Amino acid sequence: MSNTIHLLPDHIANQIAAGEVIQRPASAVKELLENAVDAGATQIQLLVNDAGKALIQVIDNGKGMSPEDASIAFERHATSKIRQIEDLFRISTMGFRGEALASVAAVSQVELKTRRAEDELGCWVEVENSKVIRQEACTAAVGTSISMKNLFFNVPARRNFLKSNAAEMRHIMDEFIRVAMANPAIFFSLKSNGQEVYHLEAGSRKQRIVQILGNSYNAKLVTVSEETDYMNISGFIGKPDTARKTRGDQYFFVNNRFIKSAYLNHAVNAAFEGLIAKDSFPSYVLYIDLDPGQVDINVHPTKQEIKFEDEKIVYAFVQAAIKHALAQFSIAPSLDFSLNADIQGLDAVSKPFTSNQKDAAVSSSLYKAFTQKHQAHLIEPSAKSELKSWKSFFEPSGSASDLLGGDAGKEKQIFEESFTGNRLLNVPVVQQYLQVQQTYIIATTEKGFLLVHQQLAHERILYEKYSQAVHNKQAPTQKSLFPIPLELTVSDKVLLDELLPDLQLIGYQIEKDEQQEYLIQGTPADITTGNEKHAIEMLIEQFKHFSSDVKFSQREKLVRCMAKQQSIKSGTGMDEREMAKLVNDLFVCNTPNISPSGSPTFIEYKGNYLEQLFNK
Ligand code: ADP
């Protein structure tokens, strides 16, 4: 037998690697927009058709490319942005790996038109399956226009994995917004199927934020601005009274790059401590600028997670800057502003970046990652350092099946096992109800008592009710006396478009007026009057931040969000009649014993068990 191990042909290897960079239309959008920013454009237009599945085109007025560069740009590891290893420690461009165009060319049909100011004629290039199939001179405006058609036309598995147009469009808008917020001095426009969704004139950071998040934000923002030798922080935070019950608009930019950081998010929350309710979240758009040598952008394939050389300092600065801003606007007592003395005294704060530190950087993991062969493929998210543990600490645990892992899983299994034996099939005959700590209900029965968790039990009831509504029968609607207008941002509107059919089944009646603004005409019966608008806004927020678990369909997520949102919360007083209804409703459920997220809804204490407890 001959050997079975062989090298993958290029076109396959390309597709595998491309998967890392281009996962969906939005990832291509991000890369193309960033290239336009790197090219020094002052105007950038994004055009998409069918949520990027049919076409993604980015037109910029940046510096353009020479014909030679235009033909080589699609090669893997072709980049003009770094030349030597030292450059890696001072990255000031968005891209630097030279992978994006190669990845794009591997999974779509690409056309490029580009011209530099110094060239009379521009250049036209057509690429398919990673090969330049046509190149010729042409007339062209200064700048670059890249269009990619039929994304994943040659990778059907990936194409089939794409979500609905509305869902993919939402991802595209997220990426667009992030790049646009990071670069307010650049004009941006986004057209979807020929219709302009965003038209963002160049302006200040504040103007850009208001353009994107809506006019109502103007009055809600407090300015943050601190400059030190080590780093600058500027941007805006929402006043404490605008904090929301769900993670709202939270953006961090480091050296004009959007990043996700649970760690820095914690710093912001810590600064708001005591000013907002424990279970609510502040909005913020914060721009951090510091020596590029102090950040490692190369720890994650999408460059959305970065590592600070000294994250403790950054944490302390962010927290202090926000406390200071809140104090200046007399929102918090100014005494609160203090920079931890330990940190103030650190060399890194008081002294500039030295050549010693630079030497240390050369021996870092970043250096190693880039000196290895095929470096791009070796950049592993696992090199994420401590950030990872922070993340898992602060991210809400997701679904029932998450709970099934580890110790919690074992407990649950024991719980379920002990439960199925004596599962209550009928509604128990309850003699008396007693509420404890406004959270639990004790319902005494002939044989003992039930300890019911009011919120979890109600979530189960609502979950089954809404599930039924979306799956077979329409839930009743209570008509609103007056239509209630919803003021939504563009991206929230797109999300609502997507959710509308299912919302209708649950009992919502929402329509568009002549100005294409949404009006609530009716709500599910359990939504209290006066709360209609808030309920829908909360729902949109919760839906957006539902863990991106692919296991759940959109419907399932919606039903789960609704059930959680409308449930009687812990801490709510209940009278006897309400408790009786809750317990009765619970026992007509198909699965009364477990909440939608997998926790027990009640525990039964029976006579003989109680006796055992007392060793009798
Ligand atoms: P990277 O951005 O990491 O360098 P890319 O694959 O995204 O890699 O792009 C490869 C090269 O093509 C860039 O380094 C740049 O020189 C050139 N390029 C790409 N897009 C543009 C553009 N819009 N304008 C000018 N040059 C561009």
Ligand code: MG
């Ligand atoms: Mg790039």
